[in-house]
Amino acid sequence: MDRGDELESDLGYDDVAHAKVSLKTKFLPWHKPRKQYIRSNQWNRVIVSLVEALDLKSKARSLEYLSLPGPDLLDVRSLYTACADKEVSIRFTGLNAIAAEDKESTMDQLISLDELRGLKYIDPSSDVFRDQLERLSNKSSIAYQKVIKQASTYDVINIDLCGSFLESPPKENESNYYEALFELLRYQADNRTEDWLFFITTRTNRDMVNAQTFERFVKVLEDIFDVDQAVYDKCNELKIFGEDVLVDRRIDVSKVGPVSFNNLVSAGIGKWVLSALTAETPAYKSKMLKLFGYNVLLDPESTCDMISFGFWCTKMPTKAVDAFGLAGGVNLNGEDADVAISKCRVSVIDSIANIVDVDQHLANDEAFEDALRSSVSLMKSARYDVDSYVTWARDEHVKVKQLLAVRG
Template identity: 65%
Template sequence: MMSMDSGDDLDVGLGYDDVAHGSVSLKTKFWPWHKPRKQYIRNKQWNTAAANLIDHLRLKEKGRSLQYLSLPGSDLLDVRSLYTVCAAKEVRLKFIGLNEITAGDKEATMDQLISINELHGLQYIDPSSDVYEDQLERLCVDKSIAQEHIIKRASSYDVINIDLCRSMLESPPQEKQSNYYDALFKLLRHQADNRTEDWLFFVTTRTNQDMVHEGAFRKFVEALEQIFDLDEAVYNKCNELEIFGKEVLVERRIDVNKVDAPSYNNLVSAGIGKWVLSALAGRPPAHKSKMLQLFGYNVVQREGDACDMMSFGFWCKHIPNKAIDAFGLAGAGANLNAEDVAAAVSRARLTIVESVSKLINVDVHMADDDVFEEMLHSSTSLMKSARYDIASYVDWARDDHGKVKSWLANRGIA
């Protein structure tokens, strides 16, 4: 049976031999998301949580597909990886994707068509799966491809995975142009307004200071300080775990002049967690979001920096509305034993703080050669399924691994 989270068997049934098209040249151009450390996140974060959700929702017993929304790129690597989880559990995967392709880029267009065709030939792929060419930011644009296919044609999704190369926080707050804030908020509220089952939300974003708008950072600082004034437990937990540093958080206020790179990263990470929770729980129908294990790594290797790419995961759950008959006719009411929203939000805030304090630095973990070899084996299977030249890929991945290890060693980390 296929491993549900390692991806080691990705070459089984995922090759291009069964696809009816012309001869295919193996690809030799590689991108940052091809690195084995990305496979670490696919396996340890995305696939593990998705496997748990499939079991929790009892999708096999119900005969229902896993509804998955992502930004898959032309290779559909995340879909290929998640497919192994679904196949192992004998559950169909219905993938819906958004992928922006530059006008006239025939190579990327053809690559995407071949990838979709390959996946459609697999046993556990829902035939209605597809990828649409548009930007995530256009979800809020009336009659856009993104809005018509992602919002209007789907009641909700089991898993939403927004894997960004840039920062979701790069625009000024409340900017009138289409941006990530509006698109992600619309997605989160679409889920909250239309779903009662549990679901997963993943977002990967740059968090370094030069890619986060100062106005967004200030919004996070203000929001966190408001929480400290209202929620003693959260303030005490931040002090206990010292996620912002002793000199940064003093008497419920954040001294932005004393924020260093690790503190900045933790402030932004906590802010993103709180923003997701607020979007879901801010108005009924309310959902709470439990922040899962937080993963990070460095895109840019600069001296003294913290991780600058963070991968967030949230397990989201509907909170039923308590209701009493205002006329006084019905005595029992409805959902009177349901969880109190304020208490649920407070507990969710604590999970954000705890998750930030236990960040897994993927670069450090993968400095262990055994861990690297495990992820390289897994990502090699994935890349083979997507028609890459494996000899070239392994050389490229090993070369990058050596550079990261040297950088970490020079910093005295590994």
Template identity: 30%
Template structure:
């Protein structure tokens, strides 16, 4: 049975995230784009805002403490506007570092500048927040200003890589840079964190946009657990609905098909790659897939993944070799295999977001209403948005 989020929790999140803010004068020339679809509002609420709202109290942040957030915000800073509505009632400041490669003297740059001016007036935006007009991939260059800013601002409580393209297409050394290489640099930076943190990834997932280097690396990461754990092997075969006796051959075929099996395998491979890096850190880090969904952006079926991960270091007890202190209760030892099994269980709960929304008119209406309120802060007409958004479900 397809796993779906709890309707009551979703509705509660929709009601709580937004706080009254000034509505700006409308710009009638503005047109709606793919990222204004109501399903994107579901991602903002159910994944990003929901998980940040859970994490802030666990971090002990209060009294104007900064919640440090790295993002690819887009020209209208919609995720930042939404997360401000989470931070404000919790009494913390949202300190964001954004990357947006708008060109100089373009309408995109003008929109970004205006949106930044609007966002800076919000009550719970930290004064040290900024958007760098550069690509995320610049972070991979240790000598770049973008890398220096990331090191200065981090480690982060949440990283949101909301990509329009594939995270796994361009390899290291590509002229435009590699998103995976940039993510690797960010993971290195995050090893300085001693507290839990969130990683959100939205990526196109298509066989044609999966580089050989990434597919091979994801396969090696998965095979490491297939060879080490019979339980993982069996769970993987069930997850992608293949014959256990010819698992590896069937997996190789899945990499070439655009379907739900491919999306699950892509997610598991990406997650195992991340876990491989984090589990070999000192101390090792745990990685949990909190939620995952997919939807269709092109003509050939579902091809976008929206993923939410949580990373944290397990607790280590003090070791007193001279027995002056009482013997501590030893926490469970870290197990990469257990983390991989948990990751596979998380992938098994992945759901089709388009299918979910198509069958829930009530949720559609709530998403449209809340997205309209959010977009009105960026100078859109709520009425025009409602008409545009409702047509997406006809």
């Protein structure tokens, strides 16, 4: 290691008492069938497309996957089936900051790791490290050493948050989500050549977005409207910010309601990811994929406030001209950077306008039952009591249907 980059004190899994494995009956928000619907229909579906685009089977290369998997590693369990169908292995890297005194979660994670490492299409070097994503920009942290310094680039990065990465003021301190995600995005752009995927799931409701961050999103969007007519026209065409909010290239924040607030935040996130990847060369363009959202707040006046974003990232070739005039140059016929960036900006607006409201989709009983069956299979693999789970999932689903009925 370089001087000054020494790894902080070992945070390994010491003093873990061996306990009898019993079926679990404590359920959490990300156990709901709607989350499994997103795993299957957003994450896994697009990841399979990337597996095919990168031709990983012919290359006999594992899919490099980074996530925040939780003790049960549910995202990896779900992805496993999709990759096994393609006969492609997964090499997963995870961050999960389990408290030292939380023996139950530690044991769950150790068992899950053992179960997954024993599967045919899991690379046995896969691991989960005990640290926080926010510490990724701290070069002496476990997160930085394991996720960045000692790792290759990733085919898929999946940052699935319970809360919001937008709660802190800009530049408040080194260890925050902004710094960590920017570090991660630039690491990918600086060191990778192939296409890759970036997913991030975050709360977008007003009380979980810092006011200064929202103001910056508004200012950046207005600056884009001044220079990119295509984006401004698309916003006007699709009216994603509602009536009377966007007038003469300016956003009237006094008229922003819950829906337009969420859409402004979603647009800000899309532009921020694109900006991070195109901030300098080497640069990647990020096409925003179909968005999926659902309701955490059971508020009739609100809207989808947990949004799962996806971006397909592709390297932008740098045009280079021989200053001596001996060679014509390289990549001169490639797509113009400004045109490529504008197309990515427009993709953000299109995606926001066509978001999949998962709660609304699963209000259909047949669709819910399909999602529930898939979710039951996943939860069973992670040692949960199926009968208790089905009862809980149905009860939670009733609450959401009641909310949708009130909204009309």
